Structure formats: structure tokens, C-alpha cells
Amino acid sequence: MNGQMMQLPLLISSLIVHAERHHPEQQVVSRRVEGDIHRSTYKAVAARSRRVANVLGSLGVKFGDRVATLAWNGYRHMELYFGVSGSGAVLHTVNPRLHPDQIVYIADHAEDQVMFFDLTFLPLIQAVAGRTKTVKHWVAMTDRAHMPADPKVPGLLCYEDLLDAASDTYGWPEFDENTASSLCYTSGTTGNPKGVLYSHRSTVLHTMAAALPDCLGVGAAETILPVVPMFHVNSWGIVYLAPMTGAKLVLPGAGLDGKSLYELFEGEGVTISAGVPTVWQGLLAYVDANKLKFSTMRKSAIGGSACPPAMIRKFLDEYGVRVIHAWGMTEMSPIGTAAAFKAQHVSQSAEQKLGVMATQGRAVYGVDMKIVGEDGAELPWDGQASGDLLVRGPWIIDSYFKNEGGHPLVKDAAGHGWFPTGDVAKVTPEGYMVITDRSKDVIKSGGEWIGSIDLENIAMAHPAVAMAACIAAPHPKWDERPLLVVVKKPGAELTREQLLTFYEGKIAKWWTPDDVVFVDAIPLGATGKMQKNKLREQFRGHRLPTA
Numbered sequence: 001m002n003g004q005m006m007q008l009p010l011l012i013s014s015l016i017v018h019a020e021r022h023h024p025e026q027q028v029v030s031r032r033v034e035g036d037i038h039r040s041t042y043k044a045v046a047a048r049s050r051r052v053a054n055v056l057g058s059l060g061v062k063f064g065d066r067v068a069t070l071a072w073n074g075y076r077h078m079e080l081y082f083g084v085s086g087s088g089a090v091l092h093t094v095n096p097r098l099h100p101d102q103i104v105y106i107a108d109h110a111e112d113q114v115m116f117f118d119l120t121f122l123p124l125i126q127a128v129a130g131r132t133k134t135v136k137h138w139v140a141m142t143d144r145a146h147m148p149a150d151p152k153v154p155g156l157l158c159y160e161d162l163l164d165a166a167s168d169t170y171g172w173p174e175f176d177e178n179t180a181s182s183l184c185y186t187s188g189t190t191g192n193p194k195g196v197l198y199s200h201r202s203t204v205l206h207t208m209a210a211a212l213p214d215c216l217g218v219g220a221a222e223t224i225l226p227v228v229p230m231f232h233v234n235s236w237g238i239v240y241l242a243p244m245t246g247a248k249l250v251l252p253g254a255g256l257d258g259k260s261l262y263e264l265f266e267g268e269g270v271t272i273s274a275g276v277p278t279v280w281q282g283l284l285a286y287v288d289a290n291k292l293k294f295s296t297m298r299k300s301a302i303g304g305s306a307c308p309p310a311m312i313r314k315f316l317d318e319y320g321v322r323v324i325h326a327w328g329m330t331e332m333s334p335i336g337t338a339a340a341f342k343a344q345h346v347s348q349s350a351e352q353k354l355g356v357m358a359t360q361g362r363a364v365y366g367v368d369m370k371i372v373g374e375d376g377a378e379l380p381w382d383g384q385a386s387g388d389l390l391v392r393g394p395w396i397i398d399s400y401f402k403n404e405g406g407h408p409l410v411k412d413a414a415g416h417g418w419f420p421t422g423d424v425a426k427v428t429p430e431g432y433m434v435i436t437d438r439s440k441d442v443i444k445s446g447g448e449w450i451g452s453i454d455l456e457n458i459a460m461a462h463p464a465v466a467m468a469a470c471i472a473a474p475h476p477k478w479d480e481r482p483l484l485v486v487v488k489k490p491g492a493e494l495t496r497e498q499l500l501t502f503y504e505g506k507i508a509k510w511w512t513p514d515d516v517v518f519v520d521a522i523p524l525g526a527t528g529k530m531q532k533n534k535l536r537e538q539f540r541g542h543r544l545p546t547a
């Protein structure tokens with residue numbers, strides 16, 4: 001017997017329809033690449049999204065066609081989020097930090113029909129425009145007054161001209177909620193990038209979960225600023241979540257330096273933000289140097305790579321901002337876990353609470369996880385055993401776009417598929433997951449694993465350290481031993497011996513790095529993460545003093 005409830009497909013258009021009807025005057029504020037601050041509302045974004053849908057029709061985009069964006073976080077990009085997916089086409093967000101060759105590869109692989117881009121990326125567009133196979137139209141996301149005089153892109157169209165000429169009357173189509181909505185390629189540190197194809201259903205469910213109190217915890221009275229880019233994993237769902245909840249949305253555009261972000265936080269009364277640790281480093285350095293405070297911000301979600309406990313402590317003790325440490329990946333839409341307290345933690349000491357906040361957190365409803373040993377057998381949640389982390393759930397990948405890389409899932413005894421994340425983790429008896437490493441970054445010393453993240457977190461707690469990466473260096477006796485690569489804070493004094501002494505008593509002695517090298521910079525990838533593969537390459541010939 002079926003239930004007798006309405007059958008309404010979960011569609012992305014429903015989010016902006018809801019916001020227009022129930023939060024029409026709520027603000028969407030953007031820092032534009034043109035330099036100024038732009039103010040819009042959900043009502044205006046909804047109307048302009050319908051214009052986008054009509055524009056796509058006039059450009060010949062059909063149901064299921066891929067439409068690419070190369071853009072910062074801003075209202076025009078948001079209109080494309082709803083206009084493209086809402087009309088049944090697939091929004092392919094392209095990461096502008098990729099190499100032009102990679103952009104050509106993924107645009108061809110996705111068979112993009114139209115590419116919308118922010119003016120900042122005109123040089124990149126010039127580099128790829130003559131090379132892509134399927135893109136028929138290039139659209140600069142600006143108005144007539146800002147159109148480049150000599151763009152060197154044949155037939156370049158102007159976004160605002162197109163919208164002006166289009167009607168804002170459009171009926172969002174109803175279709176199967178399993179229809180593809182958007183496409184994001186993994187950064188592909190090895191091999192070609194692979195496409196992760198989200199559906200309307202997976203996106204709406206993920207958005208609901210992301211808004212839950214123990215996740216980002218967003219309601220209509222909040223003001224949220226995603227520093228996480230709309231060009232990578234849909235800004236962790238925040239551009240969907242804000243209209244779903246009616247929160248004010250602040251989009252920082254290209255201004256991702258500490259000063260620009262701080263001004264926007266304060267000027268717009270931002271209460272919640274989200275970003276990767278490297279972004280917060282820049283912001284905190286600016287706030288520190290200028291002896292500033294956050295007057296409205298109370299929560300910051302940090303993920304994408306491990307958030308050093310020293311950063312969580314600093315945010316809380318010096319600025320009264322609670323860090324929500326979260327974990328996920330492109331293949332997971334991205335949110336899997338978030339570190340919120342259980343009742344028993346509320347009355348614990350500050351140190352114990354910090355211990356909880358520093359984990360990658362508990363599984364959000366919808367995501368299940370398990371850790372397995374080399375034989376595939378599930379390992380206990382005792383806070384000790386660590387193994388490969390597998391996940392399953394309705395917003396987790398089943399297979400890559402065009403089935404690249406074969407079928408990734410691992411079947412359990414009941415026949416259920418689990419996605420192997422490539423992360424190595426342990427889980428506490430209370431269900432808090434701790435990532436010890438990415439499997440390809442693990443250091444194997446005498447057959448035993450050393451978790452590089454722990455070693456980095458300790459180094460990051462040293463006041464003279466700006467950034468630290470721990471990699472495996474070859475060792476004749478132990479196979480591999482940890483080598484710490486460190487960037488010092490400007491003007492700070494620190495020796496190898498001082499830093500190694502700092503490890504004493506904080507970790508098992510045999511985990512202590514064998515050597516420290518100081519560098520000017522650690523290479524960061526397209527999503528702001530340390531590129532340990534590049535470091536391993538760079539230090540391949542490094543001779544450890546213990547070797």
C-alpha cells in the first residue's frame with residue numbers, strides 16, 4: 001500500500017520559487033568584479049533567473065545540455081545556478097584555477113554548449129576559446145558599459161544585454177527529480193579530472209541536511225557569506241541553502257584577501273561563514289595585524305582540509321567565533337560529517353570541547369560511514385583502529401560522468417554499494433570521525449602508519465609557523481619517515497631543533513619528524529589545498545639526517 005501524499009519532485013527551481021514567495025525582500029549582496037557592491041533580493045534573483053532560462057532557450061540550449069560557468073561568487077552566477085538547472089539544463093561550474101589545457105579537456109569532456117564567464121577570466125577564455133570543440137556561445141557576465149573593446153573572442157555576447165532582451169515570464173518545468181542538475185570535476189591530482197554529476201534530488205536533500213542545526217545551522221535571521229567558491233562543489237550548497245532558509249546571502253566576488261573579506265563581514269553583519277583553512281589564515285592574519293574584532297560573526301564552517309586545532313582555539317578564545325569543523329568531498333556534494341556537540345559535551349571543560357571540535361565530526365543524517373581494514377572487514381569505533389573510510393547516501397556518487405574510471409563502489413555482504421573516499425580515518429565510540437590522512441599521503445614507517453595531519457596540527461600550533469606540510473621521505477631502514485616542510489610567519493625566528501623539541505610529549509616519540517626544512521611557500525592547488533604530491537616530487541632526493 002502506498003502512502004497517499006502528494007508527489008512533488010525535489011527540484012532546484014523550488015528553492016528560488018520558495019524564496020521569492022516567502023522571503024522576497026531578503027537581500028543578496030555581492031562584491032562585483034567591476035569593483036562596487038551590488039544589492040539584490042530573492043525576488044530580483046528569481047525574476048532574473050527566469051530571464052536566464054529564456055536566454056538559454058534563445059541560444060539553443062536544450063534539456064540536459066551542459067552550460068558552463070567560469071565565475072566568482074556573485075549574483076549573476078547565482079542566477080545561472082537557478083536559470084540553468086531550473087530549466088533542465090546542467091550547470092557545469094569550471095574551476096578557473098585550473099590550467100587552460102585542463103579547462104579545454106573538461107569543457108570538451110562535458111560537451112559544454114555555452115560558457116558564461118566573469119571579466120576577470122577574459123585572458124583565460126582567450127586562451128581556450130579557439131580550442132574547445134563544442135562551445136557555441138561565450139557570454140561575458142557584465143553590462144554593456146564594461147564590455148571589453150577588443151575581446152579577441154569571436155561573437156562574444158554581453159550578459160546584461162541578453163537578460164534585457166529576455167522576458168521574465170517563464171514557467172519552471174516539472175520533471176523527474178533524478179534529472180542531472182550540475183556537474184563538477186574533481187581536481188584530479190593524478191590522471192585526468194573526473195566529472196561528478198549531481199541530480200536535483202541529491203542537491204535538494206543535501207541542502208536540507210546542510211541547513212540542519214548540527215551542520216551549518218542556518219535560519220532566516222542569519223547572514224551567510226560563502227568564501228567557498230561557487231565554482232567548486234556548489235559552494236558547499238550555500239547558494240541553495242540561503243534561499244531555502246531565507247537567510248541573507250553575501251557573495252564576496254574576487255575579493256578573497258583578508259581586508260576585503262573583513263570589510264564585507266562587518267559591513268553586512270555576517271553571522272555565519274564557510275571556507276577552507278588557508279582562506280581563514282589570511283583573514284586572521286589581517287584581523288590580528290590590525291587588532292580588529294568580529295562584531296557579528298559567531299560561526300565559521302571550516303573544511304576541505306584538516307582545520308588545525310590551533311585555529312579553532314584562536315577563533316573561539318580571541319574572537320568568540322565557533323568553528324564547525326566539517327568533512328566531505330566533491331563526490332559527496334560535499335558534506336559528510338560536522339563536529340557539533342552531543343549533550344554530554346556541553347558541560348565539559350574547554351579542553352575537552354576543543355577535542356570534540358577538532359574532529360571531523362559526526363555523520364550528518366543521510367550519510368552513513370564505516371572504516372575497514374585491508375581485508376575489507378569493518379573496524380571498531382574505538383578511537384584507535386584506523387582504516388579506509390567508506391560512505392553511502394543519497395547525495396554520494398554512484399559513478400563518474402560518462403563512467404570514467406569504471407565502477408567505484410565497493411559492495412558489502414548485503415549487496416549495498418559504498419564509496420571509498422580515499423581517506424584514512426578512525427572513529428570514536430561516540431561516532432566522531434577523525435581523518436588521519438589521505439591514503440596517498442600516508443607515511444609508512446616500518447610497516448606502521450604515521451598520520452601526517454597530526455604532525456601538521458602540532459607544527460601549526462607553534463607561534464612561529466604559518467603553514468606546515470608533512471610528507472614521506474625515503475628511508476633505508478624504515479622505508480619512509482616523516483619530513484616536515486614549514487613556512488615561517490614573516491619575521492619569525494625558528495630553528496629546526498626548536499620545532500622538533502616542540503613535539504616532545506605531544507606525540508609518540510617515533511612519530512616525531514626526522515627532519516624539518518624551511519621553504520618560502522608550499523604549493524596550493526586549485527581549491528586552496530596543499531599539494532603534497534608536488535612537495536614529494538620536490539623533496540624526492542632529500543637525505544634525512546637519520547638515513
Ligand code: ADP
Pocket residue numbers: 186187188189302303304305306307325326327328329330331334360421422423435437438527529
Ligand atoms: P579534490 O581535492 O580531489 O578536489 P575535494 O575538494 O572533494 O577533492 O576534497 C576532498 C578531500 O579533502 C577529502 O577526501 C579529504 O581528504 C579532504 N578533506 C576535506 N575536508 C577535510 C577535513 N575537514 N579534514 C581533513 N581532510 C579533509
